[in-house]
Structures are given as C-alpha cells and as structure tokens.
Amino acid sequence: MKKSLVFILLIFIPVFFLAGCTQLKTSRQHSEFQTVKTNNSNEENYLSSNYYYLESRLHIQNKNFQKAIVSLEKALTQDPGSFILTQDLIWLYLRQNNNDKAFELSEKLVLENPDNVDALLLLVQLKKDSLDEKKLVEILNQVIELDPKNKEIFLRLGKIHMDKENYTEALILFKKMVDQFPDYYVARFYLGQVNMIQKHYDLAKIQFLKTIELEPDLLEPRFQLIEIYNTENIPNENRTDNRQKIIETYKEILEIEPDNNRAQLGMALHYFKNNRKKQAENLFLDLGRDIETNSRLVMVAVDEYLSGQKYEDAVIVFSQMLKADPDNSTLNFFTGMSYEAVGDFKKAISYYLKIKPDHSQYKKTILNIAMLYKRLGEELSARNYLEDKYKLFPKDIDIIIYLASFYEKDNNYDQAIALFKKGLEDSPENTSLLFRLGALQDKAGFAEESMVTMKKIIEIDPKDASALNYLGYSYADRGIKLDEALLLLKRAYELRPDDGYITDSLGWVYYKLGQYQKAVEHLEKAAQLTSFETIISDHLGDAYQKTDQFKKALETYKKALSNAKDEDKNKILELKEKINAARKKIDE
Known part of the structure; x- marks a missing residue:
C-alpha cells in the first residue's frame, strides 16, 4: 500500500477524546463492574466508594450523565486520591459541557500526580488552546522525560516548534527522537525537513534517503530531495549530475504512482527549463488533453504553482498545457491568473x-478584467467593458457595485445612485446594495435620504453593525437625536467591540452629550485600534481639550496631522489651528 505525507501528518491528530465514551488511554482497562481499588484502609468507605463508582457506570449505561456525575462526586468524597475516579469525572464534566470544572479537576490531578503521564496529557488536551506556549512546551518536555518511548509526544512538541519557527529547538528534538527511534521513518523525515529549512542540504539529504530506505514507497521525501537538487548552491555548469538525479527521482515517483500529477507536471517543467523542449512539449500536451477528464490535475497545478507562489513556473505550466486545447476556459483562466501574478496585465486580459x-x-473574470484595465490606467476601457457586461447581467450585484464605483469616482453620483436603485428593484432587501446606496447618498449631499436608507437596513437586519454605526454617527456628527444615536452606537459596539471606527463613533456621541470622560475612554481605545487615524485622533484631541489635558491634546493633534492625506487641505489647516490653540493653552 502506497504511503504519502498524508499518512505522516495523521500522526498529529489527537486521539484522547473521540465520540461517545472513548476515554484517555491509560494503563488500565476496566469493565462495567470492575472494582475500583483505593488507598483507603477503612472497609466501609472502600465499599461505599466502590458502590458509587458502580452506580455511576449504570447511570452512564442509561445515558443519565448528570446522575453519573453525582455518583462519582460521592465516590471521590470517600476516596479523594483516586486517579481513575477523577479521570472519569473529568470526562463526564466535559460530556455535560461543564468545562470549568473539568479544567479545575484536571489541574488538581496534575498537582497530586505530577509524574503521571496520563494526567499531564489530559491537561494538555483539555487546555491546549488556553495554555501559553511556554507552559505547553514545558509539560510536553516533562512527558518526554517521564515517557521517552512516547513517539506521539515527540511529534506534538516538534510540531509546536515548527509552527512557531523555533527551528533550533525542533532540530534538537528530532535529533533526540532519531537517537531514540533510529528505525522510525517519521522521525527521520522531520529531521530532514528541519535541516532543509535551515539550508543544511547535505544533512537533509541523508535523512530523506534514510526515510526512503525505511519506507521505500514514500513519495514526499522524494519530492523534498528534488527540491534540494533544485536549490543547492552549485554553479550552473556543474549541475548536470543534479539534473539527472531530478529526472531519476521523478521516474521513481511515477513508478510507485504512475498517475501522480505533481510528478508529471514537475518533470515536464524540469524538461522545459533545461532546454529539453520537445520532451517537455510532449508531456505538457498529454497533460493538457487530460484536463477535461481529470479535474484534479488542474487543482494540483494551482496548489503547486499559484498557491505556492511559483508564478513564473505557473506561466510556463498553464500556457504550455493550453496548447493542447487553446479554447479551454479553465486553462485560459489559470493562464490569465498566472500572467496577472507576474504583473503582465495585458496578457492576463487577453487570456x-x-x-x-x-x-x-x-x-x-469580468471583475478581474475591469480591475486590470483600471490598474493599467485605462479606466475608460474598464467602465465601458463593465457597461457592456451590465447589459448582459443587469441583476449581478458585483457588477453593479463595481460599475457604480467608476461613476462615483467621476463624481457622477446621479448615475451611480440610479444604478443602485435599479439593482434594488430586483433585490430590495440586499443590505450590501442598500449600504452602498446610503453611503453614496450621504456623499452626494442627500443626508436625509441616506439616513432613511440606513434605517431600512436596520429594519431588515437589526444586527447590521455597519448600518447601526453609520446612522448613529450621522446623528452624532450633526448633533441631532443624540439619545437615539447613543442607543444605536451601543448596539453596534456590542456587536463589534474591537472595531476602531465604531468605538470612535461611540466616543464621539459621548462627546456631543457632554460626557467628556467617557468620550476620552472610548476615543483613546479607538485611536489605538486605528493607529491614530486622522479623524479619530482629531476627535480625541477635542476630548482632551474638554478635560483640560492640553499637552495630550497637542500631541494627539500632531499625530492626526502626521497621518492626514496631502489632498485634504481643509483638514490640515484645521489641525494646524488646533495645534496653535493647544500650545497657547499650555503657555497660559
């Protein structure tokens, strides 16, 4: 049976808790009526603890988990030091979603059994998301010391180091693992991978070759070897040996798995880049002909070359396969994407x-073409193209929104508003269209209409935080309906408490209400969340002024000015005046 990296990665899937009554692997296997041994010498208490334990098992059998918890809690009262009882109670707490009690009991279990591997692993499993990295690493290191034959813990700790890019620690760990398990191919593979990341190519090759020796049908170490042969720092004229090794390795992969698309694409690309064009062409043509019946081939190519950010290679792969079927829309799409990725927008549009x-x-593709015309500075072509497509797809929301953005940029607000209203005839409750309409109405000077539109959005979706914020801020900035504005903005803030602009709006309505200290608290948070965006910093400076914090006001206005856009001349002039006024207050 062929093995691949999928097999290797499966080793990381935690197996402590599965569905149903699966429990943490321990040294014991008890039956439904197994006697629970305790350290209590009192015979009456021993029987009582055992009785409650058996009672809990019957409740579990009857799926009455709450009664089972009560029984186990009573059993633990009689035998508080029982590992088995504590572990089973933790499982029941989790089964009933009482995570706090499960966590508390798990921590207590570790305190009472600091050298118990099962207790430590249970704690890791329960608190893996809340434990900080340092503590998690510490516990896993402790488990390795206590149970040096535990392969899974080595791998789990190694994965943490790899994810955090702690490659020195990962290297030490995997070396230790290879010493402990010299014939374990997974340990060899990851030791090779860490060496490869650190560009120790000779050491990586040794480990990948050893991995293949231990598991001859593995594919992934062969792909890693190919990458090493391609990246080794060898002068071009001396790379003949490596080029031959690459071909031989691809052939080995294809002998094991003849339909491996990654290897087929890689070999064709290798031929092409090394001036063996005829061989490359034949392979690419064969692959291109397979596209219609082999959708996986395209996704492999996308994953390897586009998602892998090998854009120059992507151009070669897709454009060469396209020669087999020049009208293939899928290949034209990905060829276009490849040229777009390398910045050749005109070629991308042509595909x-x-x-x-x-x-x-x-x-x-319609939106891509319009966007690329725009990036080429051909905005008229973009707009004309979208207008043609709008005639074909008058109900397409994305085309409507994007076309309206061109009208808006040309200050053609009436045409943009008309386009949104036409779209809403077919989709009257589309909140995305409504929000853009409302914002555009506001920009065009139709403030009342804008507020009516935002109210309609809130009627459709009372939890639309953007509409709540827009309407609330509109009231606050105009100094009207401030009590209603406060309610709207509190609702928006509850929905998105870490949104800097909503936090600013709430602070600003407090400012307008004369509650300056509350305004300062929220505006300080908003300024931090937005890296002191100009308008928000301006608001904060005003709030500092009202609370007689003139030095803070001065510094905040300066930050607002430094972030102001050059074209916003009125705001720049206003901020300079405020800076001068704050300086005068400080000098008084």
Missing part, C-alpha cells in the same frame, strides 16, 4: 477574454 460565458469563473 481572460477567451473564457466562455458558461464557465464557472466567468463572472469573476
């Missing part, structure tokens, strides 16, 4: 334009 309307990515 996107070949995509047929029945293709699943056609709508996305």
Whole structure:
C-alpha cells in the first residue's frame, strides 16, 4: 500500500477524546463492574466508594450523565486520591459541557500526580488552546522525560516548534527522537525537513534517503530531495549530475504512482527549463488533453504553482498545457491568473477574454478584467467593458457595485445612485446594495435620504453593525437625536467591540452629550485600534481639550496631522489651528 505525507501528518491528530465514551488511554482497562481499588484502609468507605463508582457506570449505561456525575462526586468524597475516579469525572464534566470544572479537576490531578503521564496529557488536551506556549512546551518536555518511548509526544512538541519557527529547538528534538527511534521513518523525515529549512542540504539529504530506505514507497521525501537538487548552491555548469538525479527521482515517483500529477507536471517543467523542449512539449500536451477528464490535475497545478507562489513556473505550466486545447476556459483562466501574478496585465486580459460565458469563473473574470484595465490606467476601457457586461447581467450585484464605483469616482453620483436603485428593484432587501446606496447618498449631499436608507437596513437586519454605526454617527456628527444615536452606537459596539471606527463613533456621541470622560475612554481605545487615524485622533484631541489635558491634546493633534492625506487641505489647516490653540493653552 502506497504511503504519502498524508499518512505522516495523521500522526498529529489527537486521539484522547473521540465520540461517545472513548476515554484517555491509560494503563488500565476496566469493565462495567470492575472494582475500583483505593488507598483507603477503612472497609466501609472502600465499599461505599466502590458502590458509587458502580452506580455511576449504570447511570452512564442509561445515558443519565448528570446522575453519573453525582455518583462519582460521592465516590471521590470517600476516596479523594483516586486517579481513575477523577479521570472519569473529568470526562463526564466535559460530556455535560461543564468545562470549568473539568479544567479545575484536571489541574488538581496534575498537582497530586505530577509524574503521571496520563494526567499531564489530559491537561494538555483539555487546555491546549488556553495554555501559553511556554507552559505547553514545558509539560510536553516533562512527558518526554517521564515517557521517552512516547513517539506521539515527540511529534506534538516538534510540531509546536515548527509552527512557531523555533527551528533550533525542533532540530534538537528530532535529533533526540532519531537517537531514540533510529528505525522510525517519521522521525527521520522531520529531521530532514528541519535541516532543509535551515539550508543544511547535505544533512537533509541523508535523512530523506534514510526515510526512503525505511519506507521505500514514500513519495514526499522524494519530492523534498528534488527540491534540494533544485536549490543547492552549485554553479550552473556543474549541475548536470543534479539534473539527472531530478529526472531519476521523478521516474521513481511515477513508478510507485504512475498517475501522480505533481510528478508529471514537475518533470515536464524540469524538461522545459533545461532546454529539453520537445520532451517537455510532449508531456505538457498529454497533460493538457487530460484536463477535461481529470479535474484534479488542474487543482494540483494551482496548489503547486499559484498557491505556492511559483508564478513564473505557473506561466510556463498553464500556457504550455493550453496548447493542447487553446479554447479551454479553465486553462485560459489559470493562464490569465498566472500572467496577472507576474504583473503582465495585458496578457492576463487577453487570456481572460477567451473564457466562455458558461464557465464557472466567468463572472469573476469580468471583475478581474475591469480591475486590470483600471490598474493599467485605462479606466475608460474598464467602465465601458463593465457597461457592456451590465447589459448582459443587469441583476449581478458585483457588477453593479463595481460599475457604480467608476461613476462615483467621476463624481457622477446621479448615475451611480440610479444604478443602485435599479439593482434594488430586483433585490430590495440586499443590505450590501442598500449600504452602498446610503453611503453614496450621504456623499452626494442627500443626508436625509441616506439616513432613511440606513434605517431600512436596520429594519431588515437589526444586527447590521455597519448600518447601526453609520446612522448613529450621522446623528452624532450633526448633533441631532443624540439619545437615539447613543442607543444605536451601543448596539453596534456590542456587536463589534474591537472595531476602531465604531468605538470612535461611540466616543464621539459621548462627546456631543457632554460626557467628556467617557468620550476620552472610548476615543483613546479607538485611536489605538486605528493607529491614530486622522479623524479619530482629531476627535480625541477635542476630548482632551474638554478635560483640560492640553499637552495630550497637542500631541494627539500632531499625530492626526502626521497621518492626514496631502489632498485634504481643509483638514490640515484645521489641525494646524488646533495645534496653535493647544500650545497657547499650555503657555497660559
């Protein structure tokens, strides 16, 4: 049976708690009526503890978990030091979603049994998300010391180091693991991987070759070897040996798994980049012909070259496969994406334009083409293209929104507003369209209409934080309906407490209400959340002024000025005046 990296990675899946009554692996296996041994010498208490334990098992069998908890709690009262009883009670607490009690009991279990591997592993499993990295590493190191034959703990700790890019620690750990388990191929593989990350290519090769020796059908170490052969710092004229090793390794992979698309694509690309164009062309043509019947091939290519950010390679792979079927929409789409990724927008557009309307990515392509025209500075072409597509798809929300943005940029507010209203005839409760309409109405000077539109959004979705914020801030900034504004902004803040702009709006309505200390508290938070955005810093400076904190006001106005956009001349002038006024207050 072929083995791949999937097999290797499965080793990391935690197995402590599965569905049903699965429990943490321990040294004991008890039956439904197994006697619970305790350290209590009192015969009456011993029988009582055992009785309650058996009672809990019957309750579990009848799925009455709350009664089982009560029974186990009574059993623990008689035998408070029982590991088995404590562990079973933790499981029941978790079963009833009483996580706090489970965590508390797990910590107590570790305190009372600091050298018990099962207790430590249980704590790790329960608190893996809340334990800080240092504490988690400390516990896992402790488990390794107590149970040096536990492969899974080595791997779990190694994964933590790898995820955190602590490669020196990972290297030490995997070396130790290889010493402990010299014939364990997974340990060899990860030791090779860490060495490769640290560019110790010779050491990495040794481990990958050893991995293959231990498990001859593994594919992933062979792919890693190919990457090493491709990246080793060898002068170009001396790379013949490595080029041959790459071909041989690809052939080995394809002997093990003849339909491995990653290897097929890699070999074709290798031929192409090493001037063996005829061989490359034949392989790419064969692959291109398979696209219609092998959708996985495309996704492998996307994952390897586009998601892997190997954009120059992606251009070669997709454009060469396209030669087998020049009208293939899928290949044209990904060829376009590849050229877009390398910054050749004109070529990208030329491929996107070949995509047929029945293709699943056609709508996305429309927006891509308009965006690329815009990035090329051809905004008129972008707008004209979108207008043509709008005629074909008058109900498409994305096209409406994007086309309206061009009208808005040209200050053609009436046409943009008309476009949104036309879209809302077919989708009257589309809050995305409504919000953009309301914001545009406000920008165009139709404040009353804007507020009516925002109210409609809130009627449709009372938890739309953006609409709540927009309407509340509109009231606050105009100094009207301040009590209603406060209620709206409190609701928005409850929904998104870490949104700097909503926090600013709430602070600003407190300012307008004359509650300056509350205003300062919220505006300080908003300024921190937005890295002292100009308007928010301006608000905070005003609040500092009202609380006689003139030095803080001066510094905040300066930050607002430093973040102001050059084109916002009125705001820059206003801030300079406020800075001068704050200086005068300080000098008084």
